[in-house]
Amino acid sequence: MTTIDTNAVSSDLMATMNAKKTTTVDGSVEADTNKFMTLLVTQLKNQDPMNPLDNAQLTSQLAQLSTVTGVNKLNTTLESLKSSYQSSEAMQASNMIGHSVLVEGTYVDLATSQGVMGVDLATAADSVKLIVTDTTTGKDVDTVDLGAKAAGTYPLLWDGMPEGATAALKDGRYLIRVEATAKGELLKDAKALSLDTVASITSNATSGVKLNLPTKGIVSMADIKQIL
DSSP: OOOHHHHHHHHHHHHHHHHOOOOOOSSSHHHHHHHHHHHHHHHHSSSTTOOOOOHHHHHHHHHHHHHHHHHHHHHHHHHHHHHHHHHHHHHHHHTTTTEOOOOOOOEEBTTTTTEEEEEEEOOOOEEEEEEETTTOOOEEEEEEEEEOOOOOEEEEEOOOOOTTTOOOOSSSSEEEEEOOOOOHHHHHEEEEEEEOOOOOOEEEEEEEEEEETTTTTTEGGGGOOOEO
């Protein structure tokens, strides 16, 4: 004869009937859904029997629940993607440490008759010129004519030898500016580029990934026009 433990059956039944409520995180999809359902059930319980909630109203509220749930799930997904993107960007940025880069700037350093600068064009230009100015006298000492250029980034190795000069300019820092024209109009989106080096990176959830450059300072990945 088989013996059944009635106490065990009662315990199992009571455990099923009175399952412990799971803790939900405030602001989560589940928490918002629970709040909505609580309000809806309360409304149904306390509705006027003579004027009950019609199907159209019920359907509308359920649709609102679906919308809220969908938006919350989308926000959760976007936050996850953002975190993943920042991790990938931080890894990419770390590989740039120690590398020379071109960023928007107003200077070029001439050392042993060599200097690196560049131009960034958002739109095509009929004429592009890089003008070099002496920081001490404020006078233009060289003009590098690049001619017509399509939109893009153009690095340039400068020898410090002005056209017609018999000797190169002395080593040091010079100012640069770009003059680009299209159909006789001066382009405002043409930028001069300076050489710098990625010394370190910083990364946080608020500002994202930043690169620390000795001369330029703190810049974003988007500010880097070319890696050399």
